[in-house]
Amino acid sequence: MAHGLRPRVPRDQDAEQQCEARGPRRGEGPSEHPLVPETASAEAPGRPGETLRASSVSRSFEGVQALRDVTLELRRREVVGLIGPNGAGKSTLVNVLTGFDRPDEGSVELAGSEITAWSPQRRARAGLARTFQHSRSFRGLTVRENVEVAALGAGTGPREARRRADRLLDLLGLAAVAGRGAAELAHGDERRLGVARVLATDPSFVLLDEPAAGLPDAEVPEFAEVVRSLLDENDAGMLLIDHNMALVMGVCDRIHVLDQGRTLAAGTPEEIRGNLDVAAAYLGETAVHETGG
Ligand SMILES: Nc1ncnc2c1ncn2[C@@H]1O[C@H](COP(=O)(O)OP(=O)(O)OP(=O)(O)O)[C@@H](O)[C@H]1O
Ligand SMILES: [Mg+2]
Numbered sequence: 001m002a003h004g005l006r007p008r009v010p011r012d013q014d015a016e017q018q019c020e021a022r023g024p025r026r027g028e029g030p031s032e033h034p035l036v037p038e039t040a041s042a043e044a045p046g047r048p049g050e051t052l053r054a055s056s057v058s059r060s061f062e063g064v065q066a067l068r069d070v071t072l073e074l075r076r077r078e079v080v081g082l083i084g085p086n087g088a089g090k091s092t093l094v095n096v097l098t099g100f101d102r103p104d105e106g107s108v109e110l111a112g113s114e115i116t117a118w119s120p121q122r123r124a125r126a127g128l129a130r131t132f133q134h135s136r137s138f139r140g141l142t143v144r145e146n147v148e149v150a151a152l153g154a155g156t157g158p159r160e161a162r163r164r165a166d167r168l169l170d171l172l173g174l175a176a177v178a179g180r181g182a183a184e185l186a187h188g189d190e191r192r193l194g195v196a197r198v199l200a201t202d203p204s205f206v207l208l209d210e211p212a213a214g215l216p217d218a219e220v221p222e223f224a225e226v227v228r229s230l231l232d233e234n235d236a237g238m239l240l241i242d243h244n245m246a247l248v249m250g251v252c253d254r255i256h257v258l259d260q261g262r263t264l265a266a267g268t269p270e271e272i273r274g275n276l277d278v279a280a281a282y283l284g285e286t287a288v289h290e291t292g293g
Pocket of ligand 1: 061062064065084085087088089090091092093101133212
């Protein structure tokens with residue numbers, strides 16, 4: 001595809017230069033990330049932001065047990081798929097991880113430090129970025145301005161914000177519509193803009209809640225490849241919620257399956273593909289347990 005982007009390949013010199021132009025890479029020296037306040041480093045000893053973890057998290061709403069004792073760990077430089085039927089608790093788990101909701105039980109840790117009580121803003125400053133399942137961009141701004149605003153909001157200077165926006169729009173195939181009003185975008189481009197806005201904050205962890213929902217099937221493989229490439233370049237970790245199994249199976253290193261708030265299965269795409277419980281959950285049947293025979 002365009003830009004010579006391929007998942008999991010060594011960076012070529014061109015990409016290396018582009019990375020350099022974006023500023024120092026995290027974990028490569030004392031400067032660390034400009035968006036991560038020093039206090040966050042102090043509170044997160046070791047390599048800052050190396051893992052994001054929900055430990056034994058439970059959450060219920062008026063009798064609905066949205067999450068029961070769910071443990072999920074996301075590491076930098078990996079993509080974890082979070083799948084499950086409607087109402088399984090996927091968005092609730094993202095809310096709990098990003099501070100938009102608090103668990104009734106259990107905890108959330110970033111690099112081994114508990115952040116369960118941190119506000120969403122504080123978590124964002126420490127490198128967590130998310131999309132919302134039904135979010136829209138700022139309709140009154142251009143496509144480029146939408147991305148610039150996201151970068152500015154994360155503390156980036158105006159020139160760097162502009163540069164970052166242009167680069168992301170180029171990578172996501174939105175360069176041609178950069179000057180258009182966001183309200184004019186076709187649905188697929190709107191989804192891509194959502195991803196560009198999240199990545200503009202240069203996050204350590206990206207949590208995408210159905211970023212490809214409504215994308216035409218033909219556009220999904222390229223979307224997957226671009227997202228994966230951006231991730232590799234950022235050394236970020238990604239949690240990807242999507243109902244499109246081709247996308248999830250194609251892009252994820254590991255997959256975590258929720259069903260009625262509990263962990264049904266976790267493993268590699270191959271393991272999940274062959275898991276009968278998962279198949280049963282998706283078909284809405286009583287779980288079938290593998291006998292191992
Ligand atoms: N704020 C809330 N108030 C009441 N119930 C809620 C709230 N948020 C979630 N729920 C309930 O918790 C359960 C899990 O919802 P959640 O949105 O996490 O599911 P999901 O896996 O993201 O589903 P979908 O695939 O449809 O997006 C559902 O039964 C939902 O109705
Ligand atoms: Mg959801």
